[in-house]
Amino acid sequence: MTRPARNDPHPADPTDPGPASATHSADPADPDPASAAGSTGTADADEPPAGGSFAGYFLRKLGGAATSMILVIVLGFFAFRMLPGDPVLKIAKERPMSPAQIAELRSQYGLDKPVIVQFWDYLVGIVTGDLGESYVYRKTVSSLIVEYLGPTLLLTGTAALIAIAMGLWLGQLSAWRRNSLFDKLASSTSLIFWSVPTFWLGLILLMIFGGTLQWLPTGGMITPGLDPWSAAGIIDVIKHLILPVVSLVVVVYAQFLMIMRASLIEEMSEDYLTTARAKGLTEDEVRRRHAVPNALLPTVTVVFLHIGGLIAGAVTVEAVFSWPGLGKLTFEAIRGPDLPLLQGTFVVFSAIIIVMNLAADLVYRFLDPRVRRA
Amino acid sequence: MTDLSFENVSITYRSSSSRGDVAAVREVSLDLPAGTTLGIAGESGSGKSTLIMSALRLLPKSARLDGRVLLGGKDLAQLNFGQIRAVRWSQASIVFQGALHSLNPVREVGRQIIEALEHHSKDTWTSPEKRRARMLELLAEVDLDSAKASAYPHELSGGQKQRIMIAMALACEPDIIIADEPTTALDVIVQKQILSGLAALVADRGISLLMISHDLAVLSAVCAKLAIMRHGRLVEFGPSDEVCLRPRENYTKQLAGAFPQIGDQESRMNPRTLRPAEVTRAQPFTMSDEVVLEAKDVSVSFATKRGTERAVRGVDLSLRRAEILAVVGQSGSGKTTLARALLGLQEVEPGSQVAFQGRALPRKAKALRTFRRQVQMILQDPAGSLNPKRSVYEAVVEGLRVQGIRDDEYARVVGALEAAELTPAGDYLESIPQELSGGQRQRVVIAGALALDPQVLIADEPVASLDASVRGEILSLFLALKQNLGMSALIITHDLGLAWNIADTVAVMKKGQIVEYGEVDSVLENPQHEYTQELLAAVPRLGSQSLVRNE
Numbered sequence: 001m002t003r004p005a006r007n008d009p010h011p012a013d014p015t016d017p018g019p020a021s022a023t024h025s026a027d028p029a030d031p032d033p034a035s036a037a038g039s040t041g042t043a044d045a046d047e048p049p050a051g052g053s054f055a056g057y058f059l060r061k062l063g064g065a066a067t068s069m070i071l072v073i074v075l076g077f078f079a080f081r082m083l084p085g086d087p088v089l090k091i092a093k094e095r096p097m098s099p100a101q102i103a104e105l106r107s108q109y110g111l112d113k114p115v116i117v118q119f120w121d122y123l124v125g126i127v128t129g130d131l132g133e134s135y136v137y138r139k140t141v142s143s144l145i146v147e148y149l150g151p152t153l154l155l156t157g158t159a160a161l162i163a164i165a166m167g168l169w170l171g172q173l174s175a176w177r178r179n180s181l182f183d184k185l186a187s188s189t190s191l192i193f194w195s196v197p198t199f200w201l202g203l204i205l206l207m208i209f210g211g212t213l214q215w216l217p218t219g220g221m222i223t224p225g226l227d228p229w230s231a232a233g234i235i236d237v238i239k240h241l242i243l244p245v246v247s248l249v250v251v252v253y254a255q256f257l258m259i260m261r262a263s264l265i266e267e268m269s270e271d272y273l274t275t276a277r278a279k280g281l282t283e284d285e286v287r288r289r290h291a292v293p294n295a296l297l298p299t300v301t302v303v304f305l306h307i308g309g310l311i312a313g314a315v316t317v318e319a320v321f322s323w324p325g326l327g328k329l330t331f332e333a334i335r336g337p338d339l340p341l342l343q344g345t346f347v348v349f350s351a352i353i354i355v356m357n358l359a360a361d362l363v364y365r366f367l368d369p370r371v372r373r374a
Numbered sequence: 375m376t377d378l379s380f381e382n383v384s385i386t387y388r389s390s391s392s393r394g395d396v397a398a399v400r401e402v403s404l405d406l407p408a409g410t411t412l413g414i415a416g417e418s419g420s421g422k423s424t425l426i427m428s429a430l431r432l433l434p435k436s437a438r439l440d441g442r443v444l445l446g447g448k449d450l451a452q453l454n455f456g457q458i459r460a461v462r463w464s465q466a467s468i469v470f471q472g473a474l475h476s477l478n479p480v481r482e483v484g485r486q487i488i489e490a491l492e493h494h495s496k497d498t499w500t501s502p503e504k505r506r507a508r509m510l511e512l513l514a515e516v517d518l519d520s521a522k523a524s525a526y527p528h529e530l531s532g533g534q535k536q537r538i539m540i541a542m543a544l545a546c547e548p549d550i551i552i553a554d555e556p557t558t559a560l561d562v563i564v565q566k567q568i569l570s571g572l573a574a575l576v577a578d579r580g581i582s583l584l585m586i587s588h589d590l591a592v593l594s595a596v597c598a599k600l601a602i603m604r605h606g607r608l609v610e611f612g613p614s615d616e617v618c619l620r621p622r623e624n625y626t627k628q629l630a631g632a633f634p635q636i637g638d639q640e641s642r643m644n645p646r647t648l649r650p651a652e653v654t655r656a657q658p659f660t661m662s663d664e665v666v667l668e669a670k671d672v673s674v675s676f677a678t679k680r681g682t683e684r685a686v687r688g689v690d691l692s693l694r695r696a697e698i699l700a701v702v703g704q705s706g707s708g709k710t711t712l713a714r715a716l717l718g719l720q721e722v723e724p725g726s727q728v729a730f731q732g733r734a735l736p737r738k739a740k741a742l743r744t745f746r747r748q749v750q751m752i753l754q755d756p757a758g759s760l761n762p763k764r765s766v767y768e769a770v771v772e773g774l775r776v777q778g779i780r781d782d783e784y785a786r787v788v789g790a791l792e793a794a795e796l797t798p799a800g801d802y803l804e805s806i807p808q809e810l811s812g813g814q815r816q817r818v819v820i821a822g823a824l825a826l827d828p829q830v831l832i833a834d835e836p837v838a839s840l841d842a843s844v845r846g847e848i849l850s851l852f853l854a855l856k857q858n859l860g861m862s863a864l865i866i867t868h869d870l871g872l873a874w875n876i877a878d879t880v881a882v883m884k885k886g887q888i889v890e891y892g893e894v895d896s897v898l899e900n901p902q903h904e905y906t907q908e909l910l911a912a913v914p915r916l917g918s919q920s921l922v923r924n925e
Contacts, residue, residue: 047531271476278430278470279490279542280462282455289489290478297480369480369526 072350132340141344152325159248167256175264190254202247202320219322264295304360308353376446376549378406383441398424413593416603417841464494466550467543477527484523512541533564553585561868566912595914632842647846651854658857659696673723700873703883750823754835756815790825813844
């Protein structure tokens with residue numbers, strides 16, 4: 001070619017710490033080519049501007065997450081103050097108490113102070129990690145949550161991993177073989193399971209495999225007396241896990257399958273796949289290397305939102321299988337009503353969802369180079 | 375060296391819809407002997423893309439091919455999948471419209487080139503280091519900086535992406551390169567760079583080139599032979615000069631005339647079309663002295679990471695009643711930003727003045743709404759600017775409802791559709807955009823603007839995404855609106871032929887500034903500024919393979 005050699009500046013490294021105030025445009029697909037005009041030097045006038053830094057992006061997303069968290073904390077306090085039922089009277093009903101004792105209980109829980117003072121104590125408590133003391137368990141809420149968080153993460157984490165892997169894998173195969181027998185079977189069975197209530201499925205599984213066949217334990221996480229870190233203990237925990245995980249996975253994998261299927265079908269008509277085929281790639285390579293990475297983008301956001309929901313939604317499964325997790329704890333706190341415990345689990349559940357959202361944003365940026373410009 | 379030939383090829387798409395099977399290509403025979411260049415011209419739906427896809431067996435499963443496609447004497451239909459994969463890219467490669475979506479958006483472009491090498495490593499590029507070296511060599515050949523290897527497609531301009539596509543096509547030293555509209559959506563200067571680069575590379579290596587385009591001039595600038603296709607059939611075939619300059623078929627004449635030759639007095643103020651819009655006034659409006667829209671010292675800047683970018687710098691323009699003003703320039707010259715500033719959609723720098731009928735542009739939302747009734751915008755892509763779920767009636771009536779015009783709603787809509795030459799309007803009211811052709815959609819967009827009886831139309835590349843024959847119709851409609859209604863129009867375009875076809879005045883824009891501004895006849899026939907001369911020189915001329923011989 002006859003033109004003088006170009007000397008385009010290399011597009012800025014995404015990790016280059018630059019000013020975080022890249023206000024050019026929040027829309028990565030800014031259609032206005034003129035915004036790149038007027039650049040000096042030998043750069044292509046039409047070349048899009050370089051992206052923002054990772055630190056700036058991270059701080060912005062972190063700021064958003066922190067704001068949501070503050071709102072959750074405030075809501076957590078006031079929402080439960082509006083619940084009907086006086087916890088002290090409820091406790092008083094269960095055993096005979098004199099009015100003096102009731103008043104003392106009130107002051108012990110700090111319920112006699114003005115709401116604003118209670119709110120202040122609550123805020124200070126959150127910052128220092130002291131979420132108050134459970135009315136029912138007579139233990140600190142923080143120690144209860146720590147004790148019950150592990151089992152919940154074990155249960156929902158396992159279920160989420162299996163459901164996502166299965167859903168995405170079946171989803172992309174269904175899309176690639178659209179309208180084949182495989183697609184029809186995979187989509188329809190997943191939808192049938194999706195329409196089944198989790199607790200009902202849990203009960204049925206419990207009756208068949210725990211009751212009639214007696215293959216698997218019916219509740220709890222571990223046979224009492226076993227050391228959970230011994231080999232026998234680990235196998236025992238896995239046995240206890242099977243039924244609740246299956247009830248969770250079978251019901252939710254359909255949504256991952258449907259999202260992946262829809263988003264891959266959308267990508268399948270894109271021109272770059274024709275380019276890849278013309279280059280001589282096999283159909284499998286076209287799918288794995290080009291179509292799926294692009295189809296994953298819209299899927300990731302939804303998947304992460306659902307993981308948060310899955311953890312919060314474990315309440316019914318934990319109740320059915322007496323799984324000693326946060327769901328069961330919440331279920332019992334509602335029956336109380338055990339205000340400090342409810343507040344605590346509410347804040348923790350919300351925090352998990354907010355963290356998952358933040359993770360989705362960060363993973364998305366890693367997967368999609370276009371977001372690196374935002 | 376490999377010959378490519380199509381022997382009596384027919385391609386039919388099976389379809390379960392009510393239309394039944396669709397014949398895309400009918401009995402086409404064409405030869406591309408090794409080392410030659412052939413262009414296929416045709417409009418959308420002519421079957422030209424389908425035909426070239428069959429050369430690498432890239433047609434969808436629903437297509438049935440009759441006849442034979444021979445590559446190097448072998449019938450492609452006889453090869454098994456492994457053999458056809460080996461043929462793809464190593465013997466024949468394709469340059470798609472890189473400016474659009476032909477590159478994977480989430481992979482570095484360098485890796486996409488290397489991928490082709492990995493599949494056809496032959497014996498030369500056996501190790502990752504050698505492949506990387508080859509990739510950098512290819513980038514140098516298409517005049518790209520080696521740092522661009524680690525860029526993602528969205529970080530490149532349209533021209534740069536097209537260079538990447540060409541580098542990728544050259545990667546495995548193919549015998550044949552098939553180029554599918556390689557310069558559509560690029561402006562004339564970049565188009566010339568890409569075409570002359572492609573022509574030179576092909577000539578140096580003795581590669582055969584098969585190129586398709588809707589623009590006869592682009593093909594004739596590069597290809598020695600030309601074929602014209604229409605409705606799946608071969609209409610005309612012959613040496614490039616002969617087909618362009620002495621066409622035998624009416625259809626070829628029409629295609630050749632769609633993109634006017636600047637300086638040709640016959641096409642001045644007369645876009646060639648079989649369906650010219652009617653001029654109904656005995657004494658058509660002509661450009662007056664009354665200034666409708668005026669810009670003085672308008673500047674716009676954007677804050678970006680690289681600092682402030684001044685997209686528009688001190689622009690003075692005035693648009694008179696019944697004047698058509700064309701603002702021409704390359705992508706990135708700031709012409710779209712200027713249009714947005716004139717519409718009050720874009721914040722301008724202090725000191726900029728925009729006046730409509732002598733009064734400064736209002737800043738308050740309510741007053742701006744009244745202003746926008748008078749000045750309407752028409753966008754480039756009619757498919758994108760119409761809501762796919764709304765009927766034509768709803769699309770046209772929306773402006774009326776926004777402006778609170780309640781009387782005679784039905785009559786106004788019908789009037790606007792008829793002014794946009796969608797007649798009888800009743801037939802179109804219930805249609806949704808999907809049921810309309812590209813030209814009809816653009817007419818609906820124009821009708822939506824006309825419904826408000828505006829004084830001024832501002833159109834951003836109104837015909838860039840339309841077929842050659844439709845282009846003439848729409849341009850003739852603009853001209854008729856001016857002559858019948860005395861409407862003024864400011865048309866933003868990178869197409870100098872459009873200015874020659876319908877504009878009274880032209881403003882040439884470069885890097886945010888207007889470098890030349892005046893009557894079309896004087897500016898285009900006797901350009902003073904070197905940039906205008908450069909733009910004019912870049913417009914491909916019909917016939918004579920201008921870009922090949924000049925290089």
